[in-house]
Amino acid sequence: MGNQAGVLKCSMSGWGRFPVEECESVRPERYRDLTASAGRQIARGQGRSYGDAALGKRVILTERVNRLLAFDAVAGVLRAEAGVTLAEVLAAIMPHGWFLPVTPGTQWASLGGCVAADVHGKNHHHDGTFGQHVLELEMILADASRVTCSATKNQALFWATIGGMGLTGIIGEVNLKLRRIGSSYLRVRHHPAKNLAQTFALFGDPGLDDQYSVAWIDCLAGGKQLGRSILMCAHHAAPEELPAALQGSAAVGTSRSVAFDLAAAVLNPLTIQLFNAVYYHRQGNKRAPYFAHYDHYFYPLDRIADWNRLYGKRGFVQYQCVVPEAGALTAVSALLQTVSQSRRPSFLAVLKRLGVQNAALLSFPLAGYTLALDIPMRDRGVFDLLRTLDAIVLQHGGRVYLAKDAVLTPQTFRAMYPRYRDWQRIKQAVDPAHGFESSLSRRLGMGYA
Amino acid sequence: MRKVVLILGATSAIARAAAGEFAEQGYDVYLAGRDAEELARIAADLAIRYRIKAGWGIFAAESLSDHGRFFAQAISNMGEMDGVVLAMGYLGDPIAARNFDTGGAEVILINFTAAASILGHCANYLEARKQGFIIGIGSVAGDRGRQSNYTYGAAKGALALYLQGLRNRLYDSGVRVITVKPGFVDTAMTYGMPGLFLVATPQYVGRRIVTALHKSADVIYVPNFWRYIMWIIRLIPEPVFKRLKL
Structure with a gap:
């Protein structure tokens, strides 16, 4: 009750299910109704940003303006x-x-x-x-x-x-x-690395480089094995590269749903360490190149509908940062060590080499290495961990990805995004009354000096 | 030979979903409505997604004398017409619609008079071809008059009677006439409305509209359980019903 026609009050969150906020939502169906009203609002597509980027006082759902x-x-x-x-x-x-x-x-x-x-x-x-x-x-x-x-x-x-x-x-x-x-398939090669230095060496080896590359990191492996990983390189397969069995076929994936909230207690350092160890050995042993359907290669998690529920009701933070090339090995090593010592299990840890920064003023990537970790929101201690990680990133001249962030402070944000001032001048010019505001922008004071 | 379906009131969420379902079945579509920008966008979308021909034309429902010309133009654009989905509807403000001078006339005009008028042209065409279908979207609100929206309900109820008559008339010429009665559907019309329950998605309603063609039922409720809910509501004796706040 208390809803006015066309406006629905409901609690919403990002993909990480933290934070959860009460928002007013509108859902236009016509293009011309896709417009701002008086007050503060933010457009929300599919709610796939992790934190509070698509939350706000009023949320404009764009899902039906999709032609x-x-x-x-x-x-x-x-x-x-x-x-x-x-x-x-x-x-x-x-x-x-x-x-x-x-x-x-x-x-x-x-x-x-x-x-x-x-x-x-x-x-x-x-x-x-x-x-x-x-x-x-x-x-x-x-x-x-x-x-x-x-x-x-x-x-x-x-x-x-x-x-x-x-x-x-x-x-x-x-x-x-x-x-x-040329086809729906990718030609994939796996290269195992025993530790972080080796992982970096693989990334830097032009002989191994391919159109796509990413390293899956067993982030619970510590000590000498810290940063052990599997580098996965791939490119879209040309039709003549495909084995006969795949030529002309178009396999379509299916999805299955995690129908209930897995208790946060089920994910603990032991179960995740087990999973990571098994995964490392299984995937690492795939030495020969193989062909993967694009669905499986690019979107493995889409095959588990609502996989974000794996972390239970309290949700999780996906911490993704990038650090510049120089000093990246030291920085990533420090980040992994900090997470490893915190005994907070991360289900997914991914390392990737990024190319040069573009002209977009608040764009995340810069030439260096990006690390992404899922960190379950088990208790308030998570915030201390994240602050420690932020400090390491900042010290190395890196930044945190806003699409995944839920906890940065206005000061840290400004230090991480040196082109913010230029962005803010444009924001001031096109939206002087701050009609577009999300919970993320309010938390970080975006649009203000 | 490709089949063609005419969608009347094509910019609503239910109509768009139904058009998508028909397109997926390989139908070409002709979209009719009053909003040129939206019609063009929806037509482009259907043509790209389903690789079909999607035409559109402005249909001013209230201009009854123009309906004949509109239908002829639709036929000439698409070459032929195999079926019609009547999806236009206008809820209006139920309180204002109590009186004809404050909106009631428009509710009757769009939901019944204009609907009957354009369907008259469609019926003549399909009767002569001795094949095809007419699918009319009514409403559970048309099954019994209630104080909350009886002008709308009366128009939708009248539409159901009209479709019943058409079904009887066109039976011998092999033209199917199907009445679809959706309950609550998650559309712009109902978004944020309090007191909704068992809300169906437009996609579900669209799918049911198309699958109804392959089944024998003449009147379908979407979802099905509304048949039983409305059966119970119709069974309540009038001396009792008139005291209810519905």
């Missing part, structure tokens, strides 16, 4: 409303031999969310971020005007919107340049 508008199957350009999911985009473009230029680890994110967070994928070191493949955006600004922007038109708005966490306006339409592929 594909134009697809040039010859040039590989797709124009769509920003509420559409990557999965829907893939379903439309794959049959024509096109793929996303950059994909995050889930296909259930919206196009708008990918732009707002300027997401990256396993090919960042070659192809940059998602935003670098956006040809044009149509923005719906605070004054309700529709404005197109691109790298050559309204550039300031464009580079403040990419990675701008939805704070410059509502992303209405996205025009995206796609990637040509």
Whole structure:
């Protein structure tokens, strides 16, 4: 009760299920209804950011403004409303031999969310971020005007919107340049590393490099084995590379749901250490190259519907940071040691080498190494751990990924994002009344000096 | 030979879902509504996702005298028409709709008069072809008059009677007439409304609309249990019912 027509009050969270907040939500179905009202609001696509980026006083759900508008199957350009999911985009473009230029680890994110967070994928070191493949955006600004922007038109708005966490306006339409592929399969090779130094050496070996690369880290292995990992490299397989059995086939994955909240107690250092040890040996022994369907390779976690519930009701924080190339080994080693010593089990730890920073002012990637860890919210002690990790990252000139953050402070944020001042000037110009505000932006004082 | 379906009131969430289901079955679609920008967006979306032909045209439901011309134009655009889904509806403000000079007339016009008018043209066309279907979306609100929205309910109830008559008339010419009565559906019309229960998604309603074609039932409730809920509601004797706050 207490709802007015068209407005639903409900509790919401990001994908990490922490924090949970009471929000008002509206859910436009027509493009022209995708607009700001008086007061503070933030657009929310599929709620796949982990922390509080898509929470706020009022949340504009874009899920029904999700039409594909134009697809040039010859040039590989797709124009769509920003509420559409990557999965829907893939379903439309794959049959024509096109793929996303950059994909995050889930296909259930919206196009708008990918732009707002300027997401990256396993090919960042070659192809940059998602935003670098956006040809044009149509923005719906605070004054309700529709404005197109691109790298050559309204550039300031464009580079403040990419990675701008939805704070410059509502992303209405996205025009995206796609990637040509020869098959639905990837040719994958695994390279095991016994420790962190070896992992870095593998990343740096040009002989092993491929279009996509990522290292899965057994983050409970300590001592001499700290940072032992499996580097997984891959590229889209050309049709002639495929074994006969796969040629012309199109396997479709199925999903199964974790139907209940796994008790937080089930995940403990022992069970996760066991899982990681088994996984390391199983995957590490796959020495020969193999072919994986894109669904399995890019979106393994999508196959476990609601995998975020694995961490129980209290949710989790996904801590993702990047540290510059110089000193990265020391920094990542310190980060892993800190997590390992805290005895807080991380189910998933991923290390990846990133390429150069782009022109988007709040974009996360920079040339160096990015580490991502799931940390369950078991008690308040988690915050102390995260502050310690922040300090290490900052000391090495790195930063934390806003799309996953739930705990940064305004000071740390400003120190980590040196181009924030430039971004803030643009925010001030396009949204002087702070009509676009999320819980993330309120926590970090984004838009203010 | 491709099949073509006309969707009347094509910009609602239910209509869009139904159009998507038809497109997935390989139908070409012709979308009718009053909002050109939305029609163009939905048509583009269906054409890209399902690789079908999706046309659209402006349909001003209240201009009854224009319905014949509109239908002829739809036929000429698509070449032929195999079926029609009538999805237009207008809830309005139930209190204002109590009186005709404050909105009641519009509720009757859109939900019944205009619906009957355009379906008349469709029926003549399909009767002559001796095949096809008409699917009309009514409402459980049309099953019994209640104080909360009786003008809307009366219009939807009248539509159900009209479809019943059409079904009887078109039986011999082999044209199916199906009445679909959704309960609460999660659309812009109901978003944030208090007191909703057992809410169906538009996708579910859309799927049921298309699967109804392959089944024999003439009147379907979506979801099914509304048949029983409405059966009980209709069974309540009027001397009792009139005292209820429904």
